[in-house]
Structures are given as C-alpha cells and as structure tokens.
Amino acid sequence: MPTNKAKYKECKIAYRVLITVIALVYLLPLSVWAGSDISIDSHTYFSMSEEVKGDEARDISTLYEYVSLNANNISGSCFSFVFSGWGKLETSDEKIGYEYYDRNDGDVTAAYIDYTTQDSDFNLRLGRQSVYTNLGYEDISGLSVRLPELSTGGGGGIYIGLSGYSGVPEELGDGSSSGDLISGAALSVNILRSFEIGIGYLTETDNDLQFRREADAELWMSxxxxxxxxxxxxxxxxxxxxxxxxxxxxxxxxxATFVARYDITGFEDYFTETELSIFDRFEHEEELCTAGGSLILVLSDNMDINLDYKDYDFKEDKGATAYGAGYKVSMSSVTTGLSYHKTDSLDEHEGYFDEYRLYVMYDVSKLSLSCDAIIDKFEYETFKRDTSTAIVTSAGYKFDDDFGVSVDLDYKRTPQYDDDYKVFVRVEYFL
Amino acid sequence: MRRKRLIHISMLAAFLAVTLLSCAGDTGSVKRSSAPKRHEEIEPGKPLCTECHDDDRAVYNHNSAFFDKHGRLAGTFSPLCEGCHKPKFCSDCHGNKEDIVPSRKLGNRPDLESPHRGDYFTKHKIEGRLDKSTCFKCHGRRNNKRCKRCHDK
Structure with a gap:
C-alpha cells in the first residue's frame, strides 16, 4: 500500500514527464521551428580524484553531462521553450561518499513553456521552473505569471505590479518536511520610479497541513x-x-561605491522547520545581528580595490568580526587578483582564521591559463595541522567560439586530508 | 549586545536620514517595467552598465558589490537578467540536486565570485556558525540531504 508520500513522489514524476511530453509535442513539427531562435548548450564534465588520509587512499571518477535548450520566439511568436538538465555516471568502483545520492543520477532543472510579450511586460510560464521571489528562490513544477504594470500614465506617477506562482515544490530535503503545494504572490507599488513599496506572501502545505506561511514587506528608494x-x-x-x-x-x-548593511535573523522563526543537529547547541531564541559595509574603488579601467567589514553579534553566543581587502588588476591578456581576509573571535578554540588568496589568469588568442592559490591559516589546530593549502591550475583551448576544452588540476592539503588530488575536464559545446 | 545594536541602529538611522533628504523631489528612475528580451552584444567580462547607460543603472554594475545583491535584483525584475543569462547560469549554483559545487565548475574562472573556493570543508563549520542563513539560501531552508549526511539528529 503506497504511502501518501510515495504517491506524492509518483505524482511529481508523472507531472514532470507530462510537462516534458507536452512541450516536446509542441516543438516537434518542423514548421514550428521556422523563425525560432534556438540554442543548445552541452557541458560535459569528467571528474577524477584521489583522497589520501593517512594510509588510506580512494579514487573516484564521475562523468557528468549538462544539456540546455532554449527555443525563443517559436515560429516568430511570443512563445519560447526552455529545457535544462543533467545526468551523471560514476565510473569508478568506489561509490562517492554521499550515501544519499545514487551512483547514476540526474535532474531536470528547467522544462517550461514561456509566453513573454515583446516588451517583456507580461510573462507566463508553465512547467518546471525556478521562481525568484523576495521571500526566496523556489524550484517548482507549476505556473507563474507576471502581469503588466498598471500605471496612472505619463512618465511619472504610480505603477502597480502584480505577480504570482503556484505548483509542486521541487524537493531540497528528503521529503520529510517538504510540501506538496507551494503558492506565492507579490504586489508592488512604485511611485515616481523613485520609491517602491512591496509586499509578498508565500504558503506551503504538505497533505493539507500548512507548515510554511511567510509574508514580507519592502521599501526601496533610489x-x-x-x-x-x-x-x-x-x-x-x-x-x-x-x-x-x-x-x-x-x-x-x-x-566609488559604498555599501552598508544591517541584518537581524531570528533563529526560532527563520529555521522553524529545520531538524538538523547543528541547532542543538543553540537556544532557539538565538538571534544574529550583523552590521557591516564595503567600499569598492575602481582606480582605473583595469584596476579596482575593495574593502569590507562585517560584525556578527549574537544574543547568546559569542560574536565575531570579519574583514579584509581585495585588489584586482587586468593588463592586456593577464588578470591578477590578490586578497586577504580575517575572521576572528567566535570562541576560544575555533573561529579564527586568516585567508590569503592570489590568482592569475592569462588569455591569449584561443589559449587560456589560470592559477588560483588559497591559503588558510587557522589560529588553533583543528586536526593535525593548522594550515590548509588549495591550488587550482587550469588550461583551456577554444577551437572556435562554440567549442572548447579545459582541464583543471586541483590540489589540496588540509587539516583533514594529507593530499587531495582532483582532475576536472570540461568539454563545452554551443549550437 | 543591546549597546552595540543601539550604535548600529543610530548609524543606520543617520545614513537613512541623509539618504531620504537627498532623495526628496527626485524623479529619476532605476527600475524599469520592461526590457528587451536580448541585450545587444557586449564586451566579454563583467559589464559595467554605466559605461553605456545613465548613472541610474549603477545598481546593476557587475562590480564587487553586485554578488551580494544579485538575488534581490533577480527577484525584483528577472527579465533584465535573462537578457544576457540563460537559465543554466542560475541553476549552476542554485540547482536543486547539484552534485558539483560551483567553484569546481568555475575552476577555470577564478575572477568570478563563487562560494566554496579553497578548503571550504574546514571553513564551513566556522562560516556556518557565523551565519547559517547564508548556507540555507542555496542548501534549502529545511533539511537538505547534503547537510543531513553529517548533521542529522
């Protein structure tokens, strides 16, 4: 006897297949393609790694294929079809450490029909899609709509925008507390294009049990x-x-740009549905207050500096401070970045670290080379050493604008691993 | 903590007051209700919108400050992003069941912002303690499988 959860999963799969089939049927007739702007991207990745921990060593290799298809303005209409997805095949004998994942796996990240007016003022999407809302980033299989703005006319005045979505949420968890329906809406009122007030609402239910209900309010001025x-x-x-x-x-x-930010996160209310053990050590009334700023200075067309500072202040736990600076310069075919960041306090045994980073990129004609080195110096030894070193070197060659190959060699020596080697191959093809 | 917060709030209030005064009477515009489906070809690299557009487009300049606010801008008006970026650009990092961390996919582009560069395995417990809400933006607000692997009750 299938449980409600099993039924729900079956429904989800059926829904995904149905949407994909509908979309493909819609696309297949050749006449439909005429006048369409079609692009297909293929990214093939092959990852090989060897992790050495004491006397133990393990080799892992996995092949990934990412495909995306965009068919815009099908038959010259306002309709488009977007598809993207990936699949993997573990080619080594040893299974990768994530026991929750299958050796051979994959996911459809987008499969939707889109209707967008020429001026992008009205938009309707049906299928597997991501929706960006002020309450978060949601992956759904369903419908989203953004209506044209209502305005009082002229170049100034009041503009009212409305958007909404509803569908089956794509799981980010193990399904134990993931809903079977998610819906949301947002309303914005823009005055003189200088002030905007927005409100949003989101609800998520699981077998008629409403376990997530949030609202947001925003004020934007420019x-x-x-x-x-x-x-x-x-x-x-x-x-x-x-x-x-x-x-x-x-x-x-x-x-020159200066950014100041102040945030307050209430743990009890933000992480209400979270059952992870990392919350055991906190009182649920814990609250985090962060304040900080950053200054970005573009010294010349090819040189910039940024300085940042952030203070973490907890209601119960000890706080911390993070600050640093970065410098980037580009000279013809060479780009270099240098940065230093420090995080201190938190508590006596961990939380202090200094990070040094240097990267160099060299691009000439069809060849590209890069090297990225990051060294983290921890104040207290977390394991048997207090420093981690990570170096990624990459070499790539573009055969033409639509086809390129690159190989990364990744080496890490960390408090956990004596030596960690990875080879990552990219084959990118654009049609 | 109360005293510190009071100082922070006072600083912010002062900043906002100056801002509000400077905004008074303005009819400038940053946000647009419409955008072309495809932005015309631009030079490779991070775009600075103000090189071609008016200063009121400075908010969209892809400088070092952009990474922190890109989610908010996408939430406000995603067609502007879609003029240049395909959906894969977002799902490379925000994908539902992503197996490859963004920094590995972008290993050949150290100039691009990407979380998890370097020895993130050691640092994650420090940064995770600093502000868990930043992890959950990508890893799910609830009970992500990857988190549960070690942090299950």
Whole structure:
C-alpha cells in the first residue's frame, strides 16, 4: 500500500514527464521551428580524484553531462521553450561518499513553456521552473505569471505590479518536511520610479497541513547616487519576524561605491522547520545581528580595490568580526587578483582564521591559463595541522567560439586530508 | 549586545536620514517595467552598465558589490537578467540536486565570485556558525540531504 508520500513522489514524476511530453509535442513539427531562435548548450564534465588520509587512499571518477535548450520566439511568436538538465555516471568502483545520492543520477532543472510579450511586460510560464521571489528562490513544477504594470500614465506617477506562482515544490530535503503545494504572490507599488513599496506572501502545505506561511514587506528608494532597501520577513506561523535587513548603496562617483548593511535573523522563526543537529547547541531564541559595509574603488579601467567589514553579534553566543581587502588588476591578456581576509573571535578554540588568496589568469588568442592559490591559516589546530593549502591550475583551448576544452588540476592539503588530488575536464559545446 | 545594536541602529538611522533628504523631489528612475528580451552584444567580462547607460543603472554594475545583491535584483525584475543569462547560469549554483559545487565548475574562472573556493570543508563549520542563513539560501531552508549526511539528529 503506497504511502501518501510515495504517491506524492509518483505524482511529481508523472507531472514532470507530462510537462516534458507536452512541450516536446509542441516543438516537434518542423514548421514550428521556422523563425525560432534556438540554442543548445552541452557541458560535459569528467571528474577524477584521489583522497589520501593517512594510509588510506580512494579514487573516484564521475562523468557528468549538462544539456540546455532554449527555443525563443517559436515560429516568430511570443512563445519560447526552455529545457535544462543533467545526468551523471560514476565510473569508478568506489561509490562517492554521499550515501544519499545514487551512483547514476540526474535532474531536470528547467522544462517550461514561456509566453513573454515583446516588451517583456507580461510573462507566463508553465512547467518546471525556478521562481525568484523576495521571500526566496523556489524550484517548482507549476505556473507563474507576471502581469503588466498598471500605471496612472505619463512618465511619472504610480505603477502597480502584480505577480504570482503556484505548483509542486521541487524537493531540497528528503521529503520529510517538504510540501506538496507551494503558492506565492507579490504586489508592488512604485511611485515616481523613485520609491517602491512591496509586499509578498508565500504558503506551503504538505497533505493539507500548512507548515510554511511567510509574508514580507519592502521599501526601496533610489536617487541618482543613493539606493536604500529595507526588508522584513514575518513567519506567520510563529507570528514573529524571521529576518529584517536594511541596505544602503551609495554610488559616490562612477568609480566609488559604498555599501552598508544591517541584518537581524531570528533563529526560532527563520529555521522553524529545520531538524538538523547543528541547532542543538543553540537556544532557539538565538538571534544574529550583523552590521557591516564595503567600499569598492575602481582606480582605473583595469584596476579596482575593495574593502569590507562585517560584525556578527549574537544574543547568546559569542560574536565575531570579519574583514579584509581585495585588489584586482587586468593588463592586456593577464588578470591578477590578490586578497586577504580575517575572521576572528567566535570562541576560544575555533573561529579564527586568516585567508590569503592570489590568482592569475592569462588569455591569449584561443589559449587560456589560470592559477588560483588559497591559503588558510587557522589560529588553533583543528586536526593535525593548522594550515590548509588549495591550488587550482587550469588550461583551456577554444577551437572556435562554440567549442572548447579545459582541464583543471586541483590540489589540496588540509587539516583533514594529507593530499587531495582532483582532475576536472570540461568539454563545452554551443549550437 | 543591546549597546552595540543601539550604535548600529543610530548609524543606520543617520545614513537613512541623509539618504531620504537627498532623495526628496527626485524623479529619476532605476527600475524599469520592461526590457528587451536580448541585450545587444557586449564586451566579454563583467559589464559595467554605466559605461553605456545613465548613472541610474549603477545598481546593476557587475562590480564587487553586485554578488551580494544579485538575488534581490533577480527577484525584483528577472527579465533584465535573462537578457544576457540563460537559465543554466542560475541553476549552476542554485540547482536543486547539484552534485558539483560551483567553484569546481568555475575552476577555470577564478575572477568570478563563487562560494566554496579553497578548503571550504574546514571553513564551513566556522562560516556556518557565523551565519547559517547564508548556507540555507542555496542548501534549502529545511533539511537538505547534503547537510543531513553529517548533521542529522
């Protein structure tokens, strides 16, 4: 006797297949392709690695294929079809450590029919898709719609926007607390294109049990050189704020930007559905308050510097501070980046580390070379050593604009692994 | 903590007050209700919109500040992103069951922002303690399989 959860999974698979078949049927007749803007991308990755831990060593190799298809303006209409997905095949005898994953696996990341007006003002999507909302990023199999803005006319005035979606949520968890229906809507009122007030709502149910219900409110303001964004998310089940933030971007000049951010995350309300053990050590009333800023200076067309600072302040736990600087310069075919970041405090035994990074990229004609080295120095020895070194070197060759091959050699020496070698091969083809 | 928070709020309030005053009477525009389906060809590399557009497009400049706010801008008006980026660009990092971490896919592009570069296995327990909500933006707010592998109750 299949359980509700099993039935639900079967329904989901059937739904995905149905959507894909409908889409393919729609696409197959040759006449339909006429006047369409079609692109197909293929990315083949082959990953080989050897991890050495003491006397133990294990080899893992996996072949991945990622395919995406975009058929825009089918028959010159406003309809498009988008598909993307991936599959993998583990070619080594030893299974990769993730026991939750199958050796041979795959996923459809997008399969939807899109209707978008020429000016992109109205949009309708049906199928497996990702929706970007102010309450988060959701993967659904269902329907989403964005209506044209209503306006009071002219170049100024009031503009009202409305969008919504509903469908089966694609699982990010093991299904134990993932819903069978997710729906959301957002309303925005824009005044003089300078101020905008937005509200959003999201609900997720599992077998008629509503376990996620959230609402958000936003205020956005902009001037030529200033942008301010305030946001709050309320968990309507616990009836309390799960997240509040304030962000100000100051575009001082074309070459200088200052960003200030302030966030408050209430653990009890933000992680209500989480059952992971990492929350055991916290009192559920724990609250995190972060404040920080960054300054980006573009010194010249090919040189920039950024400075950042962030303070973590917990209600119960000890806080921390993270700060650093980065420098990037491009000279004809060479790009170099250098950065230093430090994280300190948290507690006496862990949480302190310094990170040094240097990368160099060299692009000339069809050849590209790069080297990226990151060294982390931990204040306290977490295992048998206190420093980790990670170096990725890459070499690639573009046969033409649509076909290229590159190979990465990745080496790590970390507190956990004596030596960790990886080879990663990319074959990219665009049609 | 209360004192620190009070200082933070005061600083922010002062900044907002200055901002509001500077915004008064403005009829400029950053956000648009429509966008072309395809942006015309641009030079390779990270685009700075203000090189061609008015200063009010500075918010979309792909500089170092852009990474932190890209989710919000996509949520506000995704067609603008889709003018240049295909859906795979988003799912490379935000895919549902992604097996390959973004930094490996982008191993040949160290100039691009990507989480998990270097020895992230050691650092994740530090950064995870600092702010778990940043992990959950990609790994799911609830009970992600990859997290449960070690952190199951």
């Amino acid at each position: 001037h030529h050189f200033v942008e301010v964004y305030l946001k709050s998310i309320r968990n309507l089940i616990t009836d309390s704020y799960s997240y509040r933030s304030a962000e100000a971007n100051l575009y001082l000049t074309k070459r």
